[in-house]
Amino acid sequence: MSDRPPLLEIRGLRAAVGDLEILRGVDLCVHAGEIHAVMGRNGSGKSTLSKVIAGHPSYRVTAGQILYRGQDVADLAPEERARAGLFLGFQYPVEIPGVSNREFLRVATNARRLARGEEELDTFSFDDHLEQRLALVKMDPSFLDRSLNEGFSGGEKKRNEILQMALLEPAVAILDETDSGLDIDALRIVAEGVRQLAGPDNATVLITHYQRLLEAITPQYVHVMAHGRLLRTGGPELALELERRGYDWVDAEAGLGSREDVAV
Amino acid sequence: MTALPLRDPSSAGTDAAVSAGVDALVAQPYRYGFVTDIETEKIAKGLSEDVVRLISAKKNEPAFLLDFRLRAFRLWQRMAEPDWAAVSYPPIDYQDIVYWAAPRQQARKASLDEVDPVLLETFDKLGIPLTEQKRLANVAVDAVFDSVSIATTYREKLAEHGVIFCSFGEAVAEHPDLIERWLGSVVPIADNYFAALNSAVFSDGSFVYIPKGVTCPMDLSTYFRINSGDTGQFERTLIVAEEGASVTYLEGCTAPMFDTNQLHAAVVELVALDDASIRYSTVQNWYAGDENGKGGIYNFVTKRGLCKGARSHISWTQVETGSAITWKYPSCVLVGEDSVGEFYSVALTNNRQQADTGTKMVHVGPRTRSTIVSKGISAGQSSNSYRGLVQMGPRAVGARNYSQCDSMLIGDQAAANTYPTIRSQQPEATVEHEASTCRLSEDQLFYLQSRGIAFEEAVSMMVSGFCRDVFSQLPLEFAAEADKLLALKLEGSVG
Numbered sequence: 045m046s047d048r049p050p051l052l053e054i055r056g057l058r059a060a061v062g063d064l065e066i067l068r069g070v071d072l073c074v075h076a077g078e079i080h081a082v083m084g085r086n087g088s089g090k091s092t093l094s095k096v097i098a099g100h101p102s103y104r105v106t107a108g109q110i111l112y113r114g115q116d117v118a119d120l121a122p123e124e125r126a127r128a129g130l131f132l133g134f135q136y137p138v139e140i141p142g143v144s145n146r147e148f149l150r151v152a153t154n155a156r157r158l159a160r161g162e163e164e165l166d167t168f169s170f171d172d173h174l175e176q177r178l179a180l181v182k183m184d185p186s187f188l189d190r191s192l193n194e195g196f197s198g199g200e201k202k203r204n205e206i207l208q209m210a211l212l213e214p215a216v217a218i219l220d221e222t223d224s225g226l227d228i229d230a231l232r233i234v235a236e237g238v239r240q241l242a243g244p245d246n247a248t249v250l251i252t253h254y255q256r257l258l259e260a261i262t263p264q265y266v267h268v269m270a271h272g273r274l275l276r277t278g279g280p281e282l283a284l285e286l287e288r289r290g291y292d293w294v295d296a297e298a299g300l301g302s303r304e305d306v307a308v
Numbered sequence: 309m310t311a312l313p314l315r316d317p318s319s320a321g322t323d324a325a326v327s328a329g330v331d332a333l334v335a336q337p338y339r340y341g342f343v344t345d346i347e348t349e350k351i352a353k354g355l356s357e358d359v360v361r362l363i364s365a366k367k368n369e370p371a372f373l374l375d376f377r378l379r380a381f382r383l384w385q386r387m388a389e390p391d392w393a394a395v396s397y398p399p400i401d402y403q404d405i406v407y408w409a410a411p412r413q414q415a416r417k418a419s420l421d422e423v424d425p426v427l428l429e430t431f432d433k434l435g436i437p438l439t440e441q442k443r444l445a446n447v448a449v450d451a452v453f454d455s456v457s458i459a460t461t462y463r464e465k466l467a468e469h470g471v472i473f474c475s476f477g478e479a480v481a482e483h484p485d486l487i488e489r490w491l492g493s494v495v496p497i498a499d500n501y502f503a504a505l506n507s508a509v510f511s512d513g514s515f516v517y518i519p520k521g522v523t524c525p526m527d528l529s530t531y532f533r534i535n536s537g538d539t540g541q542f543e544r545t546l547i548v549a550e551e552g553a554s555v556t557y558l559e560g561c562t563a564p565m566f567d568t569n570q571l572h573a574a575v576v577e578l579v580a581l582d583d584a585s586i587r588y589s590t591v592q593n594w595y596a597g598d599e600n601g602k603g604g605i606y607n608f609v610t611k612r613g614l615c616k617g618a619r620s621h622i623s624w625t626q627v628e629t630g631s632a633i634t635w636k637y638p639s640c641v642l643v644g645e646d647s648v649g650e651f652y653s654v655a656l657t658n659n660r661q662q663a664d665t666g667t668k669m670v671h672v673g674p675r676t677r678s679t680i681v682s683k684g685i686s687a688g689q690s691s692n693s694y695r696g697l698v699q700m701g702p703r704a705v706g707a708r709n710y711s712q713c714d715s716m717l718i719g720d721q722a723a724a725n726t727y728p729t730i731r732s733q734q735p736e737a738t739v740e741h742e743a744s745t746c747r748l749s750e751d752q753l754f755y756l757q758s759r760g761i762a763f764e765e766a767v768s769m770m771v772s773g774f775c776r777d778v779f780s781q782l783p784l785e786f787a788a789e790a791d792k793l794l795a796l797k798l799e800g801s802v803g
Contacts, residue, residue, distance in 0.1 A: 098758050101750060122757035123766075131758075138755045142773025148756070151769070155760035191773070208759060 049114060050075050051247050052097075052130075052216045057108035058272075059096045065106070066092045068272035074216060077244045081258055081283060082251045084269035085291050090251045091135060093269070094220040098132035099125050112216065126152075127159035131214030133205040135221040139193045145204070146188040149174065153211045177210040181237050199230030206237040217241070218249045223257035235260030255287040268294050340593065344430045344453075344535050350409040353538065355402050357381060360508050363408050367477050367511075372488050380497040380507030387501045393664040394693040394725055395633050397569075397606065405571055407509045409539040411453055423459055427451075431531065448473055450514045450530045452543055457512045462526065471555075472517040473528050476544050479515035486517055490548050494577035494614040494641070502573040502608040502635075506542045510575065513543035518553035518584075527783060529558040532574075534594070534605070540571040547577070549584035551617060556783060559590040567603040569632060574609045582617030582644065587625070589782055590638075591790055594630035599688070601660030604632025611638035612668075615647035615676070623650040625781045627790040628665060637695065639668035642676035642707075649678040652778040656771075656794055657690035657722070666696040666727075671704040671737065680711040683775050685794075686722035693725040700737035707737040715745045716774050718767075746774075768795040 052074040059067040066089050074080055084090050096103045097110055099122035109116045117125050140148070153173070154164040165173055178185060181203040193201050202222055209217050219238065223231055239261055242248050250257060258266075258280065266282040267274040270291065275298045276282070286294075351362060360381045364374040389400070411427060431451050448462035450473065457475030466473050472483060480487050497507040514530040534541045549555055572594065578586050588611075597604025607630075613622035624638035634657075640649025651667035669678035678698070686692040698709045715724035730739050748770055756766035772779065772791050779787045 098754075100754055121763070122754060123760050123762050126758050126760040134755065134758075138749070138752050140752050140755070140770060140773060142776040143769050144773075148759070148761075148769070151761055151765070152756075152759035155762075159760070212759065 048075060050111075051113060052249075053109075053111040053114075054097070055109045055111065057093075057096065057110060058106045059092065059103045060106055061092075061103050066103070066272055067096060069108070070269075070272070070274055072249075072267065072274060074247045074249060076215075076247055078247045078265065079242055079261060079263040080247070080249045080265045080267065081263040082249060082267045082269050082274070083253055083283060083286055085253060088269045089272040090253075090269050091220055092272075094132055094218045094249075094251055097125075097218060098122055098130060123155070126212070126214075127156055129156075129213075129215035131209055131212055131217040133202075133209060133217065133219035133222050135224060137193050137196075137201045137205055139191070139195070141191050141194050143192045144188075145190055145192045146171075146174070148192045149188070149208065149211055152208065156212045174211070177207060180210050180240060181206045182233050183207060198225035199227065199234075202226060202230065202234050203237075206234055206241075210237065210241055214246065216247050216249070218251065220251045221253075222250070223252055223254060231257065232260065255283050258283045270295055270298070340595070342433070343537075344426060346411050346424065346426050346535070348409050348411055348536060350406050350536065350539065353404055353406050355405070355407060355509065359407055363509055363511065366408065367480070369480055370484050370488075372484075373480060373491075376492065376497065377508050380504050381509075383498040384501065384504035384508055387498070387504055389501050393635050393695070394691065394727075395635060395662040395664050397633055397662075400571060400606070402505075404538075406536065406539040407542070408511060409536045410511075427453060428459075430533065430535075448526055448528050450475060450528075452512055452514070452530060452532045453535060457514070460514075466525070466528075469522055469525055470519040471522060471524050472515065474515055476510070476513040476515050476546070479546075483515070483517070486548065487515070487546070490546055490577070490579055491544075492577075494579060494612050495575050495610050500610060503575050503610040506544065506573050506575045506610070509540075510542045510544040513545045513574070514547075515545075516547040516555060516557065518547075518549045518555045520550040521552040522550075523553070524555040527556045527558055529560065531560045534570055534572065537568060537570070540573065542572075543574050545574070545576040546579075547586055547588070548579045549581065549586050549620075551582045551584060553581075554585040556587045557589070558783065559588070560593070565595050565598075565603060567598075569597075569603060570605050572605050572607045572609070572631075574611075576609070576611040576638075578611075578613035578622055580613065580615050580617060580620035580622050580644075580647075583619045584617060585621040585623075586613065587623045588613070588638070589625040589627075591627045591793065592630055592634075593793060596630045596659065596661050597632040599659045601632065604661075605630065606633045607631035607636060608633075609636040611636065613638070613640045613649065615640060615642045615644050615649060617647070618644040618673075619646045619648075620644050621648045621650075623648075623652070623781070624667065625650075625652040625778065626654070626665075627778070627782070627793065628653070628655040628663060629793055631663070632661060634661075634663040634665050636665045637667055639670065639697075640678060641670045641672065642678065642704075643672045644676075645673040646675045646677075647673060648676070650781075651678075651680045651682070652781040653682045654685070654775045654778045654790070654794070655683070655692055655694075656685045657687070657692045659688040659690060661688075661690040663691070664693045664695055666694045668697040668699070669709055670697075670699045670701070671707040671709070671734075672701045673707075674703060675706040676704060677707065678709045680709070680713070681777050682711075682713045683778055684713075684715045684724055685718065685771060685774065686715070686724050687718035689721045691723040691725070693727060695727040695729075697729045697731070698739055698741075699730075700732035700734045700739065702733045704734045705736050707734065709737075709739045711739075711741045712777075713741075713743045714774070715743075716771070717745065717747045718771075764795075771795075 054072040057070040268276040594605035684692040
């Protein structure tokens with residue numbers, strides 16, 4: 045790993061929804077320039093981890109720290125984390141009727157720009173700015189003038205997520221099951237977008253339970269999540285092994301029974 | 309609009325979090341709650357035939373108008389207050405209300421320079437500058453303070469086009485023939501309890517007359533201000549658009565914060581002849597009472613438009629955010645063939661506000677068309693009801709109605725109801741009704757927040773998005789105003 049301080053460091057993170065503990069001590073260290081993959085079965089806590097990092101109000105952090113650039117962000121509101129440069133690409137982006145996609149993208153972009161000490165963009169400069177990034181996800185401009193995610197197909201929603209990532213230029217992007225529900229073409233476009241946005245100053249955490257996204261984007265680190273913890277870390281070869289052998293052996297090696305995970 | 313999914317019961321705990329967040333937002337200040345310190349001439353409280361005669365005498369009214377008032381008063385005495393609306397309030401003591409109050413000044417001033425500067429200042433503070441230099445560009449304003457109109461701007465300019473825009477009192481003095489012809493022609497004096505009361509005691513209001521073939525060169529606007537704590541406001545608006553005429557009319561209202569309730573019972577009548585068009589927009593921001601439901605305006609209003617002529621068009625747009633109680637059903641009677649009626653409404657209730665509002669579309673003539681778009685937003689412990697009637701009469705061959713009623717709930721203690729009534733006596737008429745209810749969901753808020761948008765702004769974006777179909781019907785400046793107003797009603801940080 046690099047000598048530089050990590051962008052994101054998670055230490056002993058435990059989180060619960062109501063009385064139900066879902067994260068049971070997660071440790072993760074992400075440096076600039078890295079791509080990580082977190083793999084695991086449905087219900088292993090992967091999505092919860094991403095939502096807790098982003099500050100979803102349904103989850104209560106009961107122990108541990110979420111250090112972003114060395115600072116614990118666990119008490120910050122979701123919007124403050126986002127403005128600071130954390131980004132969550134949603135597995136199921138919600139539809140928001142009546143809110144124009146273009147307007148939403150502009151407000152979000154400006155919130156991030158202000159936090160970085162940059163000038164807000166007016167409607168015209170924003171449109172130019174937007175056009176450049178639109179090409180990255182090969183999105184039809186007509187989507188900009190529709191209501192946010194309303195009536196979008198699965199692939200269109202995911203491309204809209206990557207477009208948001210391109211506009212917000214996060215330091216740490218956590219992409220939750222970005223590959224789910226995508227056909228091959230859409231997957232290629234999304235993967236290409238993620239690859240182009242990854243750079244030496246930012247980091248990407250891909251949450252997935254299939255190998256196929258990792259064929260398009262090669263992570264340096266692969267983590268296996270089960271029972272609310274990251275049980276094992278390895279290189280890209282670990283993903284291949286999981287693809288071949290399934291997840292049960294990880295449980296067995298960790299001395300845990302399989303299929304005990306709670307539904308999340 | 310697609311209905312948003314209602315949250316499943318297992319996530320009830322997280323709704324409480326949204327509710328708590330929204331509760332923190334809704335401790336909103338009311339910006340227009342000040343009282344103007346001005347010497348007011350009031351008559352004694354109470355209502356009798358003598359009071360009706362006194363009001364008429366103060367206004368030097370012609371005999372036909374006194375007769376109109378007295379007939380209304382006698383009918384009103386025999387009528388009962390309606391109790392079918394989904395609102396509850398303690399009995400109103402009609403003898404405990406002042407029926408006439410006016411700032412003490414010499415009758416009406418020839419020019420604005422002579423209007424009491426305190427009054428001009430009041431309207432300035434309300435964002436309605438009346439003085440020559442600061443006037444709203446391209447909007448003529450009639451400013452009504454308690455029972456009287458204190459100023460009407462741009463009268464001369466409008467007169468060049470033959471447009472009459474003046475206070476009701478002046479219209480009675482200067483154009484008695486027009487008043488006699490049209491007053492009560494749309495809302496008969498005994499139409500309902502509150503309309504009868506208004507017909508007996510109405511004090512002032514606005515009169516608009518657009519002559520044949522004239523498109524009114526600017527938007528017209530009346531701004532109603534209640535100032536006195538114990539005074540009812542009973543204004544009367546009459547708009548007549550002759551053949552081929554068209555006009556856009558805006559109405560705004562505010563009141564000071566008192567811990568007692570004030571009664572507002574207005575009547576608005578619109579008449580559109582052949583090919584005429586009237587667009588009537590209201591942004592109602594009367595004082596709504598405090599978070600415990602103390603104080604606020606009781607708003608019992610009768611608004612009706614008569615599409616008398618063929619191909620005439622009447623459109624009501626309302627944004628209702630104030631009042632402790634709203635009882636209001638701007639309606640269209642579509643007599644002329646191919647005439648069109650529209651009703652676009654946003655009603656926002658918060659705290660303990662109660663709104664029972666909607667419309668009636670009465671299709672009389674053939675091929676008449678109407679559109680109803682109603683958006684109700686309920687927050688806090690408020691109750692918000694849509695009540696509508698679509699009636700297809702026997703001659704309404706080929707008539708069509710489309711209704712859409714959407715409700716949005718914020719938090720878990722607010723109520724939304726829809727009471728649509730459809731009556732058709734014409735098999736070849738089409739009526740469509742769509743309704744949806746959604747809740748401002750935590751996941752939607754989180755999505756916006758996770759993109760750096762603050763909670764309050766996220767709420768306000770979603771609420772404006774929900775209302776977009778209606779706001780797009782408002783004149784541009786009004787739409788921005790309405791958007792801000794809703795944000796203000798839901799945000800604690802503004803104002």
